[in-house]
Amino acid sequence: xxxxxxxxxxxxxxxxxxxxxxxxxxxxxxxxxxxxxxxxxxxxxxxxxxxxxxxxxxxxxxxxxxxxxxxxxxxxxxxxxxxxxxxxxxxxxxxxxxxxxxxxxxxxxxxxxxxxxxxxxxxxxxxxxxxxxxxxxxxxxxxxxxxxxxxxxxxxxxxxxxxxxxxxxxxxxxxxxxxxxxxxxxxxxxxxxxxxxxxxxxxxxxxxxxxxxxxxxxxxxxxxxxxxxxxxxxxxxxxxxxxxxxxxxxxxxxxxxxxxxxxxxxxxxxxxxxxxxxxxxxxxxxxxxxxxxxxxxxxxxxxxxxxxxxxxxxx
Numbered sequence: 001x002x003x004x005x006x007x008x009x010x011x012x013x014x015x016x017x018x019x020x021x022x023x024x025x026x027x028x029x030x031x032x033x034x035x036x037x038x039x040x041x042x043x044x045x046x047x048x049x050x051x052x053x054x055x056x057x058x059x060x061x062x063x064x065x066x067x068x069x070x071x072x073x074x075x076x077x078x079x080x081x082x083x084x085x086x087x088x089x090x091x092x093x094x095x096x097x098x099x100x101x102x103x104x105x106x107x108x109x110x111x112x113x114x115x116x117x118x119x120x121x122x123x124x125x126x127x128x129x130x131x132x133x134x135x136x137x138x139x140x141x142x143x144x145x146x147x148x149x150x151x152x153x154x155x156x157x158x159x160x161x162x163x164x165x166x167x168x169x170x171x172x173x174x175x176x177x178x179x180x181x182x183x184x185x186x187x188x189x190x191x192x193x194x195x196x197x198x199x200x201x202x203x204x205x206x207x208x209x210x211x212x213x214x215x216x217x218x219x220x221x222x223x224x225x226x227x228x229x230x231x232x233x234x235x236x237x238x239x240x241x242x243x244x245x246x247x248x249x250x251x252x253x254x255x256x257x258x259x260x261x262x263x264x265x266x267x268x269x270x271x272x273x274x275x276x277x278x279x280x281x282x283x284x285x286x287x288x289x290x291x292x293x294x295x296x297x298x299x300x301x302x303x304x305x306x307x308x309x310x311x312x313x314x315x
Contacts, residue, residue, distance in 0.1 A: 024283065028278050088163075095125075099116040102258075132157075133155050155193070156191050157192070161185070182215065211225070212226075
């Protein structure tokens with residue numbers, strides 16, 4: 001009986017076998033646009049807008065484990081002589097968070113900022129114009145038999161990264177390194193390709209992924225770290241890493257979202273910035289995910305073997 005059960009377990013495990021192929025295939029994306037929104041006040045000053053003046057200043061914590069103390073009385077950027085009015089708590093791709101000018105303005109900082117409406121879309125639903133693109137430097141051979149030749153265009157889109165400004169580990173300033181940590185969780189990054197019929201197909205997806213921004217206001221630079229676990233796409237799990245460059249600090253606002261301005265504690269500011277990056281697909285560790293139906297059949301088979309054994313013992 002034990003040998004039969006071990007055989008079934010081995011068969012189930014075999015469904016996640018690795019396929020020998022190139023170790024890593026990299027794709028450079030040069031035009032990934034990100035929308036920062038869900039802005040909150042992080043400057044102990046006055047706006048030229050009564051609604052914004054009524055918002056509470058939400059500053060970073062002084063430690064990732066101590067929720068009692070926030071940095072103050074102003075944002076760390078003010079200590080470097082920079083002017084910062086808000087911190088963006090939400091990040092979306094320009095293909096999933098689409099802004100449209102309303103032709104009106106809101107007065108802030110002594111001048112008018114244009115107002116925009118917003119519409120949300122699913123990842124990859126507005127290809128090819130709304131996502132970053134890059135080309136495969138070498139062939140991508142997946143465990144399920146899908147083969148993408150070198151030179152194939154890959155599209156990237158992402159959505160729903162959120163920073164919990166009341167969670168110390170997600171929003172804190174390190175006075176030793178002068179780094180402000182902003183951790184955005186729960187996002188989804190997805191990659192697509194175009195098949196021979198011109199249809200866009202999902203290549204890989206990473207739900208519940210994390211994007212961490214390390215802002216150094218003394219040098220005016222930002223480092224981005226990303227971490228995500230592959231979800232099965234056509235029964236394939238394809239691990240990947242994303243590498244971002246070092247960016248100049250960009251706190252400038254593009255305009256105002258009245259829908260967020262009317263929702264406390266948000267200020268309504270949003271900004272669109274370019275975030276080029278490299279995606280490294282780890283083919284060495286690409287696996288076939290167990291198919292639920294096949295796994296159930298195997299487990300049912302193990303149950304039948306056990307039942308037959310018991311009947312023989314009873315005779």
